[in-house]
Amino acid sequence: MSTNILFAIILGFLAGVFARSFLLLGYSVAGFAALLAAAAFVFAYIDEGKRKSLIIIAVALISFAGGISRMNSAVLVGDPILTSRIDEKVTIEGVVAEEPDVRESNIRISLHADNLVFAGTTTPVNAGILAIAPLNTVVKYGDRIRAKGTLRLPQAFEIGEGRQFNYPEYLAKDGIGYELAFAEVEKISGGHGNIIKESAIWIKQKFLEGLGLALVEPQAGLGGGLTVGDKRGLGKDLSDTFITVGLIHVVVLSGYNIMLVMNGAAKVFSRAPRLFRLFLSGFIAILFALMTGGASSSVRAAAMAMIGVIGRATGRLYLATRVLGIVALAMVMWNPFILAFDLGFQLSVLATLGLIWFTPIFSVRLQWITEKFALREIASSTLGTQLAVLPLLLYQNGQLPLFSLPANLLALIAVPSAMAASTIASIGGLVADALPALSGVEVLIAFPAYLLLTYIIEVAKFFASLPFASVGIGAFSAWWMFLAYAVMIGGLAFIKKRTAGG
Numbered sequence: 001m002s003t004n005i006l007f008a009i010i011l012g013f014l015a016g017v018f019a020r021s022f023l024l025l026g027y028s029v030a031g032f033a034a035l036l037a038a039a040a041f042v043f044a045y046i047d048e049g050k051r052k053s054l055i056i057i058a059v060a061l062i063s064f065a066g067g068i069s070r071m072n073s074a075v076l077v078g079d080p081i082l083t084s085r086i087d088e089k090v091t092i093e094g095v096v097a098e099e100p101d102v103r104e105s106n107i108r109i110s111l112h113a114d115n116l117v118f119a120g121t122t123t124p125v126n127a128g129i130l131a132i133a134p135l136n137t138v139v140k141y142g143d144r145i146r147a148k149g150t151l152r153l154p155q156a157f158e159i160g161e162g163r164q165f166n167y168p169e170y171l172a173k174d175g176i177g178y179e180l181a182f183a184e185v186e187k188i189s190g191g192h193g194n195i196i197k198e199s200a201i202w203i204k205q206k207f208l209e210g211l212g213l214a215l216v217e218p219q220a221g222l223g224g225g226l227t228v229g230d231k232r233g234l235g236k237d238l239s240d241t242f243i244t245v246g247l248i249h250v251v252v253l254s255g256y257n258i259m260l261v262m263n264g265a266a267k268v269f270s271r272a273p274r275l276f277r278l279f280l281s282g283f284i285a286i287l288f289a290l291m292t293g294g295a296s297s298s299v300r301a302a303a304m305a306m307i308g309v310i311g312r313a314t315g316r317l318y319l320a321t322r323v324l325g326i327v328a329l330a331m332v333m334w335n336p337f338i339l340a341f342d343l344g345f346q347l348s349v350l351a352t353l354g355l356i357w358f359t360p361i362f363s364v365r366l367q368w369i370t371e372k373f374a375l376r377e378i379a380s381s382t383l384g385t386q387l388a389v390l391p392l393l394l395y396q397n398g399q400l401p402l403f404s405l406p407a408n409l410l411a412l413i414a415v416p417s418a419m420a421a422s423t424i425a426s427i428g429g430l431v432a433d434a435l436p437a438l439s440g441v442e443v444l445i446a447f448p449a450y451l452l453l454t455y456i457i458e459v460a461k462f463f464a465s466l467p468f469a470s471v472g473i474g475a476f477s478a479w480w481m482f483l484a485y486a487v488m489i490g491g492l493a494f495i496k497k498r499t500a501g502g
Helices: 002-022 027-046 048-074 167-172 195-214 219-228 232-244 255-268 274-291 296-314 317-334 337-341 343-365 372-397 404-412 415-434 441-465 478-501
Strands: 089-096 107-118 121-133 144-152 157-160 163-165 178-189 399-401 470-472
Touching: 002 048, 002 317, 002 337, 027 048, 089 121, 089 178, 107 144, 107 178, 121 144, 167 337, 195 219, 195 274, 195 415, 195 441, 219 232, 219 415, 219 441, 232 399, 232 441, 255 274, 255 296, 255 372, 255 415, 274 296, 296 317, 296 343, 317 337, 317 343, 337 343, 343 372, 343 478, 372 399, 372 404, 372 478, 404 441, 415 441
Parallel strands: 121 178
Antiparallel strands: 089 107, 089 144, 107 121, 144 178, 157 163, 399 470
16 A cells, blocks of 8 residues: 555656646646545545545545646746847856856856846846857856857757757756857856865866876767766767667766666675675765766766666565655656656666666576676666667657667677776876876776777677668657557566466
């Protein structure tokens, strides 16, 4: 009963947030759902035979109302002063709220604006603005800046095959409601950010600096992607290659990457007590979150990896599912936009469910694959996660990588070693740079990383070069995606029931 109540709370709340994300459901609808819940509670005490079912329904309805209300409270309300200056050239003052996002042609700066300077008058404002500035702009998290550019509202845009990207809602999840195009940025002062986040970003930047000193591109870029989720060094062509063969999850530091490191550490300390191994996994997760600059995506990946490792290490898959549900609920309560508009969050949750639910099923059926080099584990984990995320990925981008399994099998063998070697290479690069007497030593230290990273790149290039490496699928209704997941869940329930009966 308690488990059913927990999932009624989780699923009811998430359903409320999801429905309100696409439909204009006001507080009146939430109130009506709460009224239905009250009626269900009354009938629960009248009809003893249906009491449990009615209580669960009532809890789900109350949670649904809560989800609607939470999303309503989170909807961004534009600043009237800024809105009145749309499509005009203005000057904005504020603090850089996140690590600047460096792209191939520009740098994107998330800015918490507090002043609008227009026609010589400074007016207080309160809004999140994305300033798009030239590549030579030098700013960092926590800097107070002055940015001059054209103020505009974000617009949705086509991404091919009849698909549209809801860019305004994507930015809204980060509290951003405006864009400042063609921005000219001037730093006013620094040190206005959170000291812990500043320190985490500094660690990440020093790590990438060490990789750049020890390795050439694109190996340095791949090493940065594997270890701290930075894929800017790869370039568009190589990034597209990894997408084509279904390996892009390796580059963006998914929870799967972190889980591979956790599993490797657990094997090294296989004779240590289980509690020690779990604490070690937690330490690794926290370390990666800090190394990646404390970004929300890396924190999420670390949390999901931790859940997957605990579930598989303890064998208590239902417990892991409950923990995943609670973590997802807490994250959506904190920021309800991520449920419907953050693909990274959606993929993290689904991939973790794939590890928990589907990987054990594949592992039992892949006994013919050797356990050497963790091949069976990689194969079952890859199949489990890829199956879980496939309908969503096809709905979002329509790319079906036909050689994803062999590409992942061959590449993932090297990933844990490549991550460790990249870390050693980065340290070697920093030490050699600080001590001129050791100049040139970093090349030798980084050689294993270079070989491993080159191997992964060549695997991706080989499979991407094959005919029909990726098949494009046209846009389709979200209902087909939901039907695919319903079939998956039904198939999982059937297999578990047959296994339990046998």
